[in-house]
Amino acid sequence: MARIKLERISMRFGDFYAVRDISLDINNGEYVTILGPSGCGKTTLIKVISGIWRPTEGKVYVDGMDVTDIPMEDRDVGYVFQNIALFPHMSLKENVAYSPRVKDQGDEAMESLSTEYLELVGMLARAGMFPDELSGGEQQKVAIARALASGSKMLMLDEPLSALDARVRVELRYELRRLVKKLGITVLHVTHDQEEAMSVSDRIVLMRYGAIAEVGTPLEIYRRPKSVFAANFIGExxxxxxxxxxxxxxxxxxxxxxxxxxxxxxxxxxxxxxxxxxxxxxxxxxxxxxxxxxxxxxxxxxxxxxxxxxxxxxxxxxxxxxxxxxxxxxxxxxxxxxxxxxxxxxxxxxxxxxxxxxxxx
Amino acid sequence: MDGAPVSFLKRVDELSGSSKVRRSWFAFACAVFIIVIVVPSIFVVTKLFTDWGLVDSVINNDGIRDTVLSAVANSFSIALVVTVIDIVVGLPMAWIMVRKDFKGKKWLDTLLDMPLAFPTAVLGISVVMFWGAPEGVELPGLGIVVSPYVMMIFLHILFTYPYMVRSLSAILEQIEPNFETAAMTLGASKWTAFRTITLPLFRAGLATGFILCFARSLSETGGTYIALTMMGVESTFFTGPSFISWLKSDTSVYSADEMMGAQILISVIMIVLALLLLVVVRKAIAGFHIPLKKVWPDLGRKLSRGPLPKAKDVLTIAFLLVVVLLPAFYIFMYLTQPIPDIDYGVLLGSIATSFLVAGVAVAVDIVIGVPMAMYIARHRDGKLGQTLDGLVNVPLIIPTTALGFSLALFWGGFGLSESFALLLVILGHISFTYPLVVRNLIGAIEEVDPAYEEVAMTLGAKPFQAFRKVLFPIVKSAVIAGGILAFTRSLGETGATTAISNTVNTVPIYITKLVQSGDYTEAAMCSIVLIAICFVIMLVLRLVTSRRSGRDA
Incomplete structure (x- = not known):
């Protein structure tokens, strides 16, 4: 279960509002993409949700509980970085077992969880390898497995595919959707690629200048955009x-x-x-x-x-x-x-x- | 611009188009490096075989042998203790410098490097005055009576600590901060994330910092000898370099042969151990794994939040202030005293000598260091590149006293002796400052994408033009930084200078002589004058270069 509710979130850096007055409800198991041009505040928003940053104003609720002041290590939010950020000095298995390890869940949990999730992303055969021996797409699969192995019911994806080759990008995005749907996880996926947003999401949140421009299913926004901006940004x-x-x-x-x-x-x-x-x-x-x-x-x-x-x-x-x-x-x-x-x-x-x-x- | 230099540059541009010319220029730089820097630095080792008789008689003389061995043991154990303290206190400091943002950070950044700009001889006076209560000094110190060993540790921390913090910061800056964030989103507390992720990735920086600090402490002469003199124990407590200084200052104790034998023995032991260390530390740190897999989440949390991290930051800053900065600046207390008569003629003469030596050394470093740095940075994978990369470090870790002694023996063999003393001193200073310039440059050039130069050449630039107009402007600040580091290091050097010659009077030598004759006030005033001149020069250099780069942009 992971229902996310944002209540009037603002994030200010000095005089600059990266995100201003955003309210949003995300349902359990929903796949939501946050789409917008660069600098629109989309990454800031998921960093606030995952606790990496504390919002200057507003509140974050997960399943009805106010988590605004809970530090990121206790939030239980999986986060996948644009630059992948697999720990270079650990094998794939050690990477995936990192979360059970730092939570002191014991050797058995480390073994079973890392096996389970590496299997899920199809990388179990290479468990002993190190990150620099893999291609970008493979690394990102392991990073996803690592985030999932934390047992988290929500996953923040920060432009997870933008560092990858075009072909890999397209394959991985369907794989990603299949995976999280199977596990019933709530996903917020940040991207500036409107085609990617259209093809994976249940709902698109279109952002601009730190605010939400429009929210809707891909088909709704494509067929009946509510603004000239949305009509132009999504599709041609x-x-x-x-x-x-x-x-x-x-x-x-x-x-x-x-x-x-x-x-x-x-x-x-x-x-x-x-x-x-x-x-x-x-x-x-x-x-x-x-x-x-x-x-x-x-x-x-x-x-x-x-x-x-x-x-x-x-x-x-x-x-x-x-x-x-x-x-x-x-x-x-x-x-x-x-x-x-x-x-x-x-x-x-x-x-x-x-x-x-x-x-x- | 007038015509002559342009046409000269043009000719060089043209010549640089030929690969033969480029190769011979690099070969020349290599040859100079090997013949002028590497070989003379370790030449003394051959004396072990050619003059075995002298060494043998020292080894068979219980009195000298025990003194030599205890001096070497002191040197290594002091260096080890100091380096470990530097690591423990330097890590949180590097953390503060790289990962934290606060008001006054720039000030802290500048203050941190200050002790490096002080000649170590000055630091020696200042530290003993601050902690102890030496006889003949009117100023009140803390009056703590400590053993010479402990005092040496206090002193050596001063000029090694900045190196450690700088090396650790440089690595920390390269470690992706996302690694820690990723660890924390996976449930690791800040402390656990640091222990399991950042610390293991630190190893390279740790090795560099360890070697730099250890070598610096091992080879320090001027400050050590002055501090021991002020404490009145210079003839009973020795480190390797201070023993050689003492031998030179008091020729009545041992015979000439005994002295030569003792110097050869000490130099060889220190060179060999230092070189071994370079290899061993690299290997040891690269292969070292924190064996602890287990994590205690609750403990980690306690260490990450609340009063403990704050206390750690406060203690770190307090250490910097009390153990490093206050003792370093304590010498300025002499400004409250009546100004003594200084022989300004001698002082200015020695300053001129110091600046001549440092200036020529740095200029040579840059000219022959640039092709070397470029080659190493761009041929990291090649055998020759790796060999040169290792060799460049050699003069850095050899104790400068041993280096100076070795150099004097080498060139003395060619008949270059006292009458060429100044030249020999300059050669010596080139040896131990060269690695500082080249290291800085390699780092900077590695950061620059070779594509820039390649693009310039596809647009028709000759290789030297591409270097002059594209690469050099990008790495200029690293050249200047390395140059300043080398200049101040040369300015503050005592050990190599004394080992090479008794007649060349640089400032640290002059100050040491004043201290030996008990003229502390005069020594302190000279130190203050020297520091003031250094700061003015550094300030002017910064102003000029920043304005220049502003206009270029």
Missing amino acids: TNLLECTVSDKSKNGKTKLKLRGGEEIRASKTDFKVGDPVVISVRPEHVYTATDGLEAEVTAVVFMGTYWRVRTTAASRDFVEYNVSSDDEVPSIGDRVHLVFNKKAIVVFERPRGGIEGEIKLE
Whole structure:
């Protein structure tokens, strides 16, 4: 059992707030990723939860108990570091047996726990080796086993995969999810890789400037982001400035692009004349015989599909995908673009403009 | 800039493009290192065979033999006790310097190095004044009567402790702090994390610190001899180096042959034991494992929290203040006394000699040390690299008195004797300061990615240009740090200078002579003048270099 509750957590360094006023509930056995650009305070947050840092304000509860003042060695939180931090002078077995050893649980517990968890991550055959004899991915598996062998019911992963090769990274993340789900452990996984966050988590906490920008399941945030920032940071999207030009009785909205071209969206709460921004993902843009006129500026092969980049008559940059088996236009061709009405998300136009809103730092 | 130096640099740049020129330059640096530094340092060992008669007669003379052996035994046991104390007190101090952040840390950092800038002869006066109540000194000390042995331990801690803290800090800084954090998230208390993780990773630093402190204590002459003189026991209590000093100062006790035999014997014993030590300590510390697997979580917790860690920090700082800093600075108490008449002509003359020796030695160290350091740093895996790396340490661990004696014998064999005394003294000072410069440089160059120079060369820079414009600016601060260390070390050296010549009058020699004739006040004033000059120079050097680097950036 490990339910985590954060209550108005702030962490201040001098005058700088690394994390400001964060409240969050995490359920037992939930896999939550904390996603955000670098410097947004995501690592600070898990360091506060694991007791490595004491928050300047706010409280941390685990299973209803206030643990804010409990030092990290008594917190029972597994922590996996970005730089792995396996003890270089100990064998893999000694590394994994470290927690039972320092808790003085006896030789038997050290033996059985280290065997069990090395087995679980598939590294038992190499128990006698030293960390520097392993590849990065293997080292990180052992580090995870070491954290789990502490018997902890929650695991903090601080960018655990970012130091690894692309291939290993992808394999290990599924392995990681399978493992912790099997053990029923609550996981907080910090990452700046949105693809990684999408593919492993039950829920994503999107952070920015030390605060939570948005919380939701990967699908919710991808399909219905609540801010221009989230729409842009998670997945790829086209952002176009528009004005609401007309609304039908049932709320269906018509929008006018900067060049005056009109497009249809589904129901919104905006009024006629409101300045808005729409987000439409490349996979929801199609070519047709009629629609927004655009000139092709680049065609890029992405591996499984083509990405076509265009400049529309409205002076917006619009990208769309073409299946790798299909014909692609050449640079300079004129095309007509239409958007999947249901997939268009409409936002209030941010005061600082789109650029300011999607800036990462 | 005027034309001449530019075209000279250009020519060097051009020449450096040829691998033949580079190889012969490195060969030259190696040759100088071997012929001028290594061989003369240990030459005395050959005397054991060529002049066995002299040594044999000393060995057969019970009186001298016992004195020599007890002197050597004193040297080694004092060095051992001092080094162990340094480790015990130095560890928590290194911890404070690296892992803690507090107001005034910069001050503490500077204070820590201060005793290194004092000539050891000065420290000798200061320490005896502080702890004891020597006759002929008007100033009140603590008046504690201790045996010469204990007093030597107090004295040697002063100039070895900073080395220990520095070596330990350097390693601690390289140990990933995440290791401790990881251990603590796994349930280890701070104390347990330190014992099981950090301490075992410390071994390399411990070996370096151990060797540095042990060698420094073993070879110290000036301070030891002055302190013993002030206590009035210089002719009854000996360390190896102080015995040689005493032999030189009082030629009436033994015959010339006996003296030569005794000096050869002492030098050889100390050189051989010191070299053995270098190997043994390295091996022993590298192979040492803390046998204790068991952990006591409750005890660890008690040691990690509450009053105990605080008490440890307070005691550490108190030790630094009471045992290291106060005794070192006690000499300034003489400023409260009426100013005595000093023969400024002689004092300034000796200062000029000291600065000439130190300046030339450091300049030579840098010029022939840079190619050596570059080679060692970049060829760590090669046989030659490893051999050179070991050889560089040799002059560092040989007692400087023995080194000086050996050097004088070596060059004396070529007919270079008293008339070239100054040159010989400079050669001697090059020998024991060279490792300080090279060690610092190797450390710095190893940190620099060779890719920087490679990039510069792909952009068309000649090797020397790449060195001058890319590598050197990066390691400049290490060159300066090593240079300052070597300079102050040369300035404070007594043993090697006396062993080489009786006529070259450096400041520590002059101060020693004043103490021998009982002129403590004059000796103290000269010391204060010397310290003041040192600080001004170091300050100016820091200012100049920091401004220069500010402009370059």
